[in-house]
Amino acid sequence: MEFEEMTKIWDQQNQETMYAIDEEVLFKKITSRKNNIEKWANLTEIALALIAVVTGLILLHDAYRDQEPLNAYIATIPMFLIAAYILVERIRRLKFMQKFGGTVIGDLDHSIHNSNYMERISRTFVWWFMLPSAIGIGINQLGQPFNLGKMIFVAGAFVLAYFVTRIEYRRIHKPRTRKLKALRDQLIQEA
Amino acid sequence: MSESRQAELFKEWIREYSSLLFKVVHAYAERPIDKEDLFQEISIQIWKAIPKFRAEAAVSTFLYRIGLNTAMTWSKREKRHQAEELESVSTFLQAESIEVDERLDWLYSQIHQLGDIDKPLCLLMLEGYSYREISTIIGISESNVGVRIHRIKQHLISQSKKALHHGI
Numbered sequence: 148m149e150f151e152e153m154t155k156i157w158d159q160q161n162q163e164t165m166y167a168i169d170e171e172v173l174f175k176k177i178t179s180r181k182n183n184i185e186k187w188a189n190l191t192e193i194a195l196a197l198i199a200v201v202t203g204l205i206l207l208h209d210a211y212r213d214q215e216p217l218n219a220y221i222a223t224i225p226m227f228l229i230a231a232y233i234l235v236e237r238i239r240r241l242k243f244m245q246k247f248g249g250t251v252i253g254d255l256d257h258s259i260h261n262s263n264y265m266e267r268i269s270r271t272f273v274w275w276f277m278l279p280s281a282i283g284i285g286i287n288q289l290g291q292p293f294n295l296g297k298m299i300f301v302a303g304a305f306v307l308a309y310f311v312t313r314i315e316y317r318r319i320h321k322p323r324t325r326k327l328k329a330l331r332d333q334l335i336q337e338a
Numbered sequence: 339m340s341e342s343r344q345a346e347l348f349k350e351w352i353r354e355y356s357s358l359l360f361k362v363v364h365a366y367a368e369r370p371i372d373k374e375d376l377f378q379e380i381s382i383q384i385w386k387a388i389p390k391f392r393a394e395a396a397v398s399t400f401l402y403r404i405g406l407n408t409a410m411t412w413s414k415r416e417k418r419h420q421a422e423e424l425e426s427v428s429t430f431l432q433a434e435s436i437e438v439d440e441r442l443d444w445l446y447s448q449i450h451q452l453g454d455i456d457k458p459l460c461l462l463m464l465e466g467y468s469y470r471e472i473s474t475i476i477g478i479s480e481s482n483v484g485v486r487i488h489r490i491k492q493h494l495i496s497q498s499k500k501a502l503h504h505g506i
Binding site: 148149150152153154156157159160161163165166167168169170172173174176177178249250251252253254255258326327330333334335336 | 345348349352353356357360361364373378381382385403404406407410411429430431432433434438439441442445453454455458464465466474475476477478482491494495498499501502
């Protein structure tokens with residue numbers, strides 16, 4: 148079969164489509180999934196920022212109510228810094244998402260950027276969330292009687308958070324980024 | 339762009355360019371449930387991309403780019419679909435009862451066996467896009483496109499000769 152014949156056979160599909168689409172059903176699926184995608188993509192950022200802000204406000208409130216010393220107020224600063232960091236990163240991510248590739252490679256770059264972002268967030272979770280939180284808790288505890296149960300609970304929560312983010316990083320984000328980059332490299336490699 | 343205008347364009351494009359999207363879906367997915375899954379993914383990406391469409395490119399080229407990009411990064415959801423193997427119940431995609439040319443089936447079987455990079459190039463080549471157009475769509479050099487396309491063509495022609503000996 149010569150190539151011209153293949154293109155004629157290929158073009159037959161323009162006359163007779165292989166499938167019929169139920170447009171209303173498709174449209175409903177798209178609009179519901181579109182909303183879910185946007186919701187879940189933002190959930191991590193908004194939830195963490197909210198947790199940080201609310202925790203900071205609760206600590207501030209408690210410090211004021213109980214007339215705590217200055218260190219109790221200082222302890223809230225890391226929480227607000229965490230929230231600020233998350234929001235700055237979110238704004239940067241959303242700004243970049245406005246750009247559209249224009250080519251398949253451009254779209255891949257866009258996906259790689261998003262994947263890199265998620266990978267970086269989960270890989271560096273210890274530094275931008277856990278460490279400032281631990282510092283805040285440490286400052287807050289200065290001058291207070293040592294509470295073993297509370298410390299074990301907090302340490303346990305930190306360890307759990309650490310393992311969850313490491314699993315997410317290793318199982319989801321890192322392989323995905325690697326796959327996208329490999330695809331991109333294959334595309335741009337000269338044949 | 340208002341959501342109603344976005345919805346209007348979305349429906350119009352799906353209606354008018356469905357054959358184009360089916361070709362991509364057919365080339366990348368084999369099982370009916372995977373085809374529907376991939377078509378849905380492509381449709382979602384089209385929906386999201388509509389507000390960013392600029393009239394510099396033709397709609398067909400724009401949709402091809404989205405379709406190929408989605409298909410290239412799509413992965414089959416094996417586990418979810420194992421339970422559904424016995425019945426391929428589609429919710430929005432229904433196969434038409436048309437007589438399919440066995441040569442077209444053969445062509446798709448060859449496309450399925452192509453590598454990740456050759457597959458999109460092959461689809462664009464069969465669509466009649468020039469090397470320059472393919473280079474613009476994919477984002478690689480025209481010379482790279484030329485070399486790859488030449489290889490794909492030679493491969494398809496030699497495979498068709500082998501298939502001819504087996505009666506296709």
